[in-house]
Amino acid sequence: MAVKSVALVAHDNKKKELVDWVAENRTRFAPLKLYATGTTGRLLRDNLERDDIHCLLSGPLGGDQQIGAKIAEGEIDLLVFFWDPLEPQPHDPDIKALLRIAALWNIPVACNRATAEFILTSAYMTDDQHHPKKPDFSDYTGRPVST
Numbered sequence: 813m814a815v816k817s818v819a820l821v822a823h824d825n826k827k828k829e830l831v832d833w834v835a836e837n838r839t840r841f842a843p844l845k846l847y848a849t850g851t852t853g854r855l856l857r858d859n860l861e862r863d864d865i866h867c868l869l870s871g872p873l874g875g876d877q878q879i880g881a882k883i884a885e886g887e888i889d890l891l892v893f894f895w896d897p898l899e900p901q902p903h904d905p906d907i908k909a910l911l912r913i914a915a916l917w918n919i920p921v922a923c924n925r926a927t928a929e930f931i932l933t934s935a936y937m938t939d940d941q942h943h944p945k946k947p948d949f950s951d952y953t954g955r956p957v958s959t
């Protein structure tokens with residue numbers, strides 16, 4: 813399965829780095845469906861001159877949780893999340909939840925530019941034969957629970 817949908821998220825001190833990196837790689841991003849949290853998405857839209865970016869709510873207003881829900885529903889193949897390791901955020905629980913859901917559903921996650929570059933240039937990005945292992949939660953969902 814080639815990567816088709818990418819979620820792009822950055823904290824304020826990391827937004828310029830993300831926008832610059834995406835702009836430098838605009839050809840690679842051209843065929844991809846892009847999702848972003850509100851403010852990150854607005855900056856990307858303005859700088860990339862792309863009006864097809866699916867902008868969700870701003871992160872602290874629920875946007876991180878919206879991205880997490882889309883990952884759980886299988887709509888997002890790759891998360892690029894430049895979070896700020898030097899600044900506490902009011903919505904830290906939402907950030908942790910987003911990173912947890914991405915790990916749970918086994919999607920690739922880049923939290924910095926170096927990792928994002930590795931992933932974006934990987935042959936798996938366009939390989940229809942490569943299928944990241946889909947987790948099987950049947951033991952969990954079918955577990956006996958007393959009522």
Ligand SMILES: O=C(CO)COP(=O)(O)O
Pocket residue numbers: 821822823824848849850851852853869870871872875876907
């Ligand atoms: O806060 C964010 C991620 O945790 C990003 O949200 P914005 O893109 O709306 O700034």
